[in-house]
Amino acid sequence: MAELTQQAGTAPATPVSRPGRLRWNAALIAGTVLLVVTGVVVTIAALTMLESAEGLSPDIAQPASAAHWLGTDDFGRDLFARALVGAQASLLMALAATAISMTAGVLIGTAIWTAPRRVREFALRIVEITVSYPELLVAVVLAAILGAGRWQLVVAVALANIPATARLAANLSGSIHQRDFVTTARLTGVPRRALISRHLLPNMAEPLLIQVAAAFSTGLVAMSALSFVGLGVQTPDYDLGRLLADALPAIYSRPIEVVGPTLLILVLSIGAMLIGDGLAAAADPRVNRTAPRTPPATTEPRQRDSADAPEPAESSAPVQVRDLVVRRADGTPLVHGVSFDIGRGEILGVVGESGSGKSLTALSLSRLLPEGLTAEASRLRVAGVDLLGRTTRRELADAVAMIYQDPGTTFNPALRMGSQLTEVLRVHRGKSAREAREIITGLLEDVHIVDPPRLLRSHPYELSGGMRQRAMIAAALAAEPSLLIADEPTTALDVTVAAGILRELERIRDETDTATLFISHDLGVVEELCDRVLVMKDGVIVEELSAEQLRSGEVTDPYTRMLLESVPRLSTTPGAGA
Numbered sequence: 232m233a234e235l236t237q238q239a240g241t242a243p244a245t246p247v248s249r250p251g252r253l254r255w256n257a258a259l260i261a262g263t264v265l266l267v268v269t270g271v272v273v274t275i276a277a278l279t280m281l282e283s284a285e286g287l288s289p290d291i292a293q294p295a296s297a298a299h300w301l302g303t304d305d306f307g308r309d310l311f312a313r314a315l316v317g318a319q320a321s322l323l324m325a326l327a328a329t330a331i332s333m334t335a336g337v338l339i340g341t342a343i344w345t346a347p348r349r350v351r352e353f354a355l356r357i358v359e360i361t362v363s364y365p366e367l368l369v370a371v372v373l374a375a376i377l378g379a380g381r382w383q384l385v386v387a388v389a390l391a392n393i394p395a396t397a398r399l400a401a402n403l404s405g406s407i408h409q410r411d412f413v414t415t416a417r418l419t420g421v422p423r424r425a426l427i428s429r430h431l432l433p434n435m436a437e438p439l440l441i442q443v444a445a446a447f448s449t450g451l452v453a454m455s456a457l458s459f460v461g462l463g464v465q466t467p468d469y470d471l472g473r474l475l476a477d478a479l480p481a482i483y484s485r486p487i488e489v490v491g492p493t494l495l496i497l498v499l500s501i502g503a504m505l506i507g508d509g510l511a512a513a514a515d516p517r518v519n520r521t522a523p524r525t526p527p528a529t530t531e532p533r534q535r536d537s538a539d540a541p542e543p544a545e546s547s548a549p550v551q552v553r554d555l556v557v558r559r560a561d562g563t564p565l566v567h568g569v570s571f572d573i574g575r576g577e578i579l580g581v582v583g584e585s586g587s588g589k590s591l592t593a594l595s596l597s598r599l600l601p602e603g604l605t606a607e608a609s610r611l612r613v614a615g616v617d618l619l620g621r622t623t624r625r626e627l628a629d630a631v632a633m634i635y636q637d638p639g640t641t642f643n644p645a646l647r648m649g650s651q652l653t654e655v656l657r658v659h660r661g662k663s664a665r666e667a668r669e670i671i672t673g674l675l676e677d678v679h680i681v682d683p684p685r686l687l688r689s690h691p692y693e694l695s696g697g698m699r700q701r702a703m704i705a706a707a708l709a710a711e712p713s714l715l716i717a718d719e720p721t722t723a724l725d726v727t728v729a730a731g732i733l734r735e736l737e738r739i740r741d742e743t744d745t746a747t748l749f750i751s752h753d754l755g756v757v758e759e760l761c762d763r764v765l766v767m768k769d770g771v772i773v774e775e776l777s778a779e780q781l782r783s784g785e786v787t788d789p790y791t792r793m794l795l796e797s798v799p800r801l802s803t804t805p806g807a808g809a
């Protein structure tokens with residue numbers, strides 16, 4: 232098996248998003264140097280030049296000279312020192328406003344995405360409405376309400392900046408929410424706080440850093456503007472805006488008075504903008520890649536009114552599905568009354584063309600139907616858990632585990648594999664981190680990972696597609712699920728790697744009691760792997776076959792026959808195919 236020899240650290244077969252590694256570029260370096268140098272200079276100035284900046288002296292209204300680089304004002308205060316000290320005040324206020332607006336905005340934005348659907352839609356609308364008002368206008372109104380003063384100014388500008396950050400955070404959460412690793416985390420019952428701190432925030436870091444730079448730059452300019460028009464810092468305090476306002480009356484007679492504050496506003500805001508541009512340029516475009524097929528929602532299937540349906544036959548199978556119907560919000564059925572069982576240690580294949588309802592059937596069993604879709608059935612059970620009633624996250628996690636098509640989206644790119652793979656054991660089984668690592672190491676060995684400790688130390692992007700898919704299988708087995716749903720688990724893998732994954736599924740069938748629902752387009756794979764096969768078309772099961780019937784071509788439905796005929800076969804008969 233080709234991928235077994237591939238160790239962590241080699242090039243991945245299927246690249247996944249790779250957050251966190253900052254790639255420096257000219258804009259980022261220039262912006263950082265500009266801001267850091269200015270920050271250091273103004274901080275030193277605030278500590279050492281306070282007397283020249285604020286002490287009265289007889290040298291009033293002096294022109295620029297070696298002693299006073301920008302001259303002095305009408306009270307004999309050194310304008311260069313005042314500009315530097317004022318810049319420090321502006322810098323600190325802009326940092327405070329940025330910290331407040333970013334914290335509040337990110338909390339609001341991520342909370343919106345973990346809220347119930349109606350609350351979320353309402354909150355998103357409110358955010359959209361508030362974003363439509365220009366920030367500066369909102370800051371002016373708030374500053375007028377709060378009154379003049381340093382902290383009032385900080386609060387006004389911070390509040391005005393919150394909607395933009397909240398919208399960005401909500402949009403980012405929305406897109407990350409749809410990725411498989413978040414779906415998995417929800418399926419395994421990861422608490423909401425951990426979902427936000429472990430899975431959402433680390434994957435939003437890059438765009439949020441860019442937003443920090445933008446919020447700082449616009450905040451600094453807004454504060455300076457408000458102080459300039461008299462709504463911010465008041466005499467005797469001063470910031471850059473206040474210094475500009477003080478210089479205004481003498482703008483024609485002594486224009487040099489505006490030079491210091493103007494230059495410092497420019498330097499600080501350009502520094503922040505360069506950092507923002509640099510971060511945007513450095514951002515790995517793959518970070519925002521989303522390849523979700525199954526947006527999460529814990530839609531609870533409804534008990535179907537089965538007055539005219541026949542009484543379901545008693546069955547001891549761990550997975551029992553009767554009369555499953557999945558509908559759109561407008562009532563249109565997408566899956567029409569599907570029924571099947573899966574026995575212990577049995578692999579049931581589901582085949583059919585794209586859109587035939589395979590995934591929706593599987594997602595009904597894991598309660599992860601996309602929003603807007605509802606499921607009804609007269610029976611929907613996995614290992615005694617009635618999915619038509621109320622179930623806890625833990626019951627669901629014990630009952631069902633999923634392996635997805637694209638191992639590149641299955642794991643959170645920001646976390647090491649060890650932390651993710653042990654999550655279900657720590658969350659559900661109450662295992663200590665050490666116990667969880669031991670168990671998962673054993674499971675990784677079972678799925679033929681050569682060096683489990685090394686894999687546990689790696690980030691997902693350091694692994695090949697085959698290794699990630701094996702790790703996904705190990706994580707799924709950690710929950711000891713009664714039902715394993717494998718939704719086209721080999722589609723994104725090359726043939727050799729795919730063969731290894733199929734062998735793992737066979738091994739699970741042979742060595743455990745786990746029932747497997749194996750979804751595939753590929754009838755060739757299904758006839759090799761599965762014990763039984765359901766053929767779906769337009770949301771209906773058109774035929775159910777044993778693997779033997781499929782192999783020998785004993786099919787009755789024309790659609791199945793057509794699918795069979797489309798499977799390429801190698802003939803070993805001499806002369807055949809010539």
Ligand SMILES: Nc1ncnc2c1ncn2[C@@H]1O[C@H](COP(=O)(O)OP(=O)(O)OP(=O)(O)O)[C@@H](O)[C@H]1O
Nearest residue numbers: 559565583584585586587588589590591592601604
């Ligand atoms: N969120 C949704 N809203 C509305 N219709 C949907 C939604 N998800 C799927 N459908 C529709 O339901 C039908 C069945 O989709 P499903 O994803 O189950 O098909 P599938 O057989 O798994 O296809 P594929 O092999 O391409 O994954 C399709 O017609 C699809 O367009």
